[in-house]
Amino acid sequence: MENSNKTIEVTDLVKNxxxxxxxxxxxFAVRKGEIVGFLGxxxxxxxxxxxxxxxxMHATSGIVKICDIPVAAHPVAAKRKIGYMxxxxxxxxxxxxxxxxxxxxxxxxxxxxxxxxxIEKALELCDLKRASHRIIGRLSKGYRQRVGIADAILSQxxxxxxxxPTIGLDPHQIVMIRDLIASLRGRMSMIIxxxxxxxxxxxxxxxxxxxxxxxxxxxxxxxxRKDFIDTTVYQAEIQGDLTSLKENLAKLDDSLEITGxxxxxxxxxxxxxxxxxxxxxxSENILQHLTNIPNLRVRALNKHKPTLEEVFLAATKRSWDxxxxxxxxxxxxxxxxx
Amino acid sequence: xxxxxTLLKHELRVLLISPGTYIAAILFLIVMGFVFQDYLTESINxxxxxxPGAEFIRSFWLPVFFIVPLLTMKSIAEERRTGTLExxxxxxxxxIEIVLSKFSAAxxxxxxxxxxxxxxxxVLYYFAQDPKLIDPAPLIGGYxxxxxxxxxxxxxxxxxxxxxxxxxxxxxxxxAMVFIIIIVGRNLTDWFNQNGNHPLLLRQxxxxxxxxxxxEDFTSGVVETRPVVFYLSGAAxxxxxSIFMIxxxxxxx
Ligand SMILES: Nc1ncnc2c1ncn2[C@@H]1O[C@H](COP(=O)(O)OP(=O)(O)OP(=O)(O)O)[C@@H](O)[C@H]1O
Ligand SMILES: [Mg+2]
Numbered sequence: 001m002e003n004s005n006k007t008i009e010v011t012d013l014v015k016n017x018x019x020x021x022x023x024x025x026x027x028f029a030v031r032k033g034e035i036v037g038f039l040g041x042x043x044x045x046x047x048x049x050x051x052x053x054x055x056x057m058h059a060t061s062g063i064v065k066i067c068d069i070p071v072a073a074h075p076v077a078a079k080r081k082i083g084y085m086x087x088x089x090x091x092x093x094x095x096x097x098x099x100x101x102x103x104x105x106x107x108x109x110x111x112x113x114x115x116x117x118x119i120e121k122a123l124e125l126c127d128l129k130r131a132s133h134r135i136i137g138r139l140s141k142g143y144r145q146r147v148g149i150a151d152a153i154l155s156q157x158x159x160x161x162x163x164x165p166t167i168g169l170d171p172h173q174i175v176m177i178r179d180l181i182a183s184l185r186g187r188m189s190m191i192i193x194x195x196x197x198x199x200x201x202x203x204x205x206x207x208x209x210x211x212x213x214x215x216x217x218x219x220x221x222x223x224x225r226k227d228f229i230d231t232t233v234y235q236a237e238i239q240g241d242l243t244s245l246k247e248n249l250a251k252l253d254d255s256l257e258i259t260g261x262x263x264x265x266x267x268x269x270x271x272x273x274x275x276x277x278x279x280x281x282x283s284e285n286i287l288q289h290l291t292n293i294p295n296l297r298v299r300a301l302n303k304h305k306p307t308l309e310e311v312f313l314a315a316t317k318r319s320w321d322x323x324x325x326x327x328x329x330x331x332x333x334x335x336x337x338x
Numbered sequence: 339x340x341x342x343x344t345l346l347k348h349e350l351r352v353l354l355i356s357p358g359t360y361i362a363a364i365l366f367l368i369v370m371g372f373v374f375q376d377y378l379t380e381s382i383n384x385x386x387x388x389x390p391g392a393e394f395i396r397s398f399w400l401p402v403f404f405i406v407p408l409l410t411m412k413s414i415a416e417e418r419r420t421g422t423l424e425x426x427x428x429x430x431x432x433x434i435e436i437v438l439s440k441f442s443a444a445x446x447x448x449x450x451x452x453x454x455x456x457x458x459x460x461v462l463y464y465f466a467q468d469p470k471l472i473d474p475a476p477l478i479g480g481y482x483x484x485x486x487x488x489x490x491x492x493x494x495x496x497x498x499x500x501x502x503x504x505x506x507x508x509x510x511x512x513x514a515m516v517f518i519i520i521i522v523g524r525n526l527t528d529w530f531n532q533n534g535n536h537p538l539l540l541r542q543x544x545x546x547x548x549x550x551x552x553x554e555d556f557t558s559g560v561v562e563t564r565p566v567v568f569y570l571s572g573a574a575x576x577x578x579x580s581i582f583m584i585x586x587x588x589x590x591x
Contacts, residue, residue: 054428057588076430084428090421094355106344107429151425 006065007032007081007159007189008053013062015048015213022048024213025062032158033186037204038193041316045213046193047087050163053191054084067158080109083155087163089148093137097128097147100136101154108155122150125180127173141168149177153184160190166199178203197308207308209315216319217311225306226279228314233304234274234286239264240296242272249274252289253282269299341435349443359447366405366451373397374458389473391459392557395480399520399549401451402491406516409448410495411509413440414584418503423588433584437496437577445492452484476557483556486566487549489573491516493580500580500587523547 008030015023023045030036038046051057053064055075064071066078092100101122105115123129126146131139136147145168152160166174174196181190181203194200200207201221209217209224217224238245242260249256253276260272276282283303290298353359377390377397414437417423426436459477498511527548552565 056424056427079430086424103348
């Protein structure tokens with residue numbers, strides 16, 4: 001059954017809450033061992049999609065297959081394949097960490113012989129060993145978050161779905177979770193949603209950006225850069241006259257645009273940005289040209305690599321521009337109610 | 339059903355470690371102690387047709403009104419509110435197992451509370467040594483009635499809790515439902531007896547809703563099949579609805 005390479009396959013997923021539509025025809029697939037980042041502005045439908053994938057909610061229409069098992073028809077079989085950590089990471093307050101994981105291990109049908117080992121392993125991976133006897137209700141947010149992650153990886157499932165797992169973690173723990181995710185790469189498929197974009201860029205093989213319940217961009221971070229960033233920005237630190245520089249650079253390529261605030265530092269250097277055509281690297285030409293201009297000193301030049309954040313902003317903005325009506329269900333319901 | 343025991347153990351453990359369980363039990367014992375004492379003094383002052391132990395069982399409605407909503411309001415509503423229902427429902431556990439484990443835990447607790455009241459009877463037996471006061475048949479019947487009607491009352495509570503994510507709403511709903519089937523059922527009969535010719539079906543339904551009459555019968559040692567059918571099937575229907583609510587309500591809100 002599992003010879004197909006796709007662990008998650010979603011086709012035309014639609015979910016309506018009464019009249020508001022949260023998910024509006026999403027299709028995607030996740031390959032075995034792939035780590036997919038799920039991005040989107042607040043209210044985009046990320047959590048809703050994840051809840052449907054895990055079988056907690058029923059879709060209004062559309063098909064979700066987990067390891068070739070249709071979730072709607074065989075929810076229990078599909079749930080065996082998934083480790084899930086919901087948004088807000090709900091945990092029973094009264095239990096101790098180890099007790100909780102033991103109970104979850106039983107529910108997840110981990111065979112008795114392996115249970116202990118798996119629990120130890122999860123505690124170790126999430127750096128919870130020392131907190132294993134503490135009562136969950138008294139843990140700090142970051143520790144609770146780690147308990148949630150430990151629970152998700154506990155049964156070593158084929159698929160791990162985590163809704164904003166790194167929220168509330170300190171930088172050490174973020175690095176730790178990043179390493180943890182990296183160590184699972186190739187063995188398990190993962191879907192991770194987050195608003196911390198550098199995180200996603202570092203850990204994910206592929207990114208899916210959704211907005212207004214639709215997929216607006218999909219691909220590796222680099223391919224998204226190509227698609228959504230229409231300028232290349234070079235940053236330079238120079239000392240000299242800005243207007244003559246503009247004229248001079250126009251000789252090289254008249255599409256180059258220069259902006260800079262002209263605020264010189266103590267040594268008289270100021271920072272400027274040069275915008276050029278997308279998807280080509282003119283750094284060498286520009287540098288040569290700058291150094292050849294008389295009365296101009298150059299201290300640094302580098303090509304700015306657009307962050308995922310910029311890609312995200314560009315992609316979501318483009319989708320808002322194209323599907324302007326009914327983009328923000330939150331706002332429309334708010335207006336209806338008031 | 340492979341997870342039922344795991345879930346039930348978890349429910350019982352949570353009950354055992356939460357202080358609310360013990361507070362409720364103590365309050366219950368205090369209230370029931372007063373009720374028992376009341377019947378005792380009454381039976382001394384005026385000779386009654388039943389033993390005080392049996393009379394005591396007949397005041398079942400008093401604790402049922404407050405203890406059933408208190409016991410069950412948290413069960414599903416609270417898990418829905420905090421979101422732990424979501425983590426539970428995304429393991430290979432079925433809604434049937436969830437509802438049955440919640441029901442069983444609440445039912446066991448309810449029965450434990452009533453078993454504790456048995457100590458009143460024991461105390462009475464030691465001090466009174468009067469066979470007229472202690473008659474085992476009404477007591478057996480009475481506690482059977484409690485066990486049987488508990489199925490229905492607790493499942494009403496579980497059902498209310500499955501309807502909402504607000505504990506208070508759940509408590510009010512279960513109080514209202516328990517109140518209706520206990521009090522309204524009796525008053526309807528009185529009313530029916532006063533003015534005749536009503537549709538047969540309605541009469542038949544009302545005939546089942548004789549919870550006070552059932553208590554009377556059981557404590558007099560009369561055991562019929564009709565109440566047994568009524569309580570068990572009522573509980574089964576309500577628990578089925580609860581299972582259905584757990585499965586579908588997530589998708590709505
Ligand atoms: N229980 C609900 N009832 C009604 N509408 C809902 C419900 N849950 C979510 N929605 C709506 O569905 C849309 C998608 O919500 P969802 O929680 O999936 O967003 P999200 O992408 O996870 O956002 P965030 O980044 O804030 O977590 C929103 O417009 C939200 O208002
Ligand atoms: Mg969300």
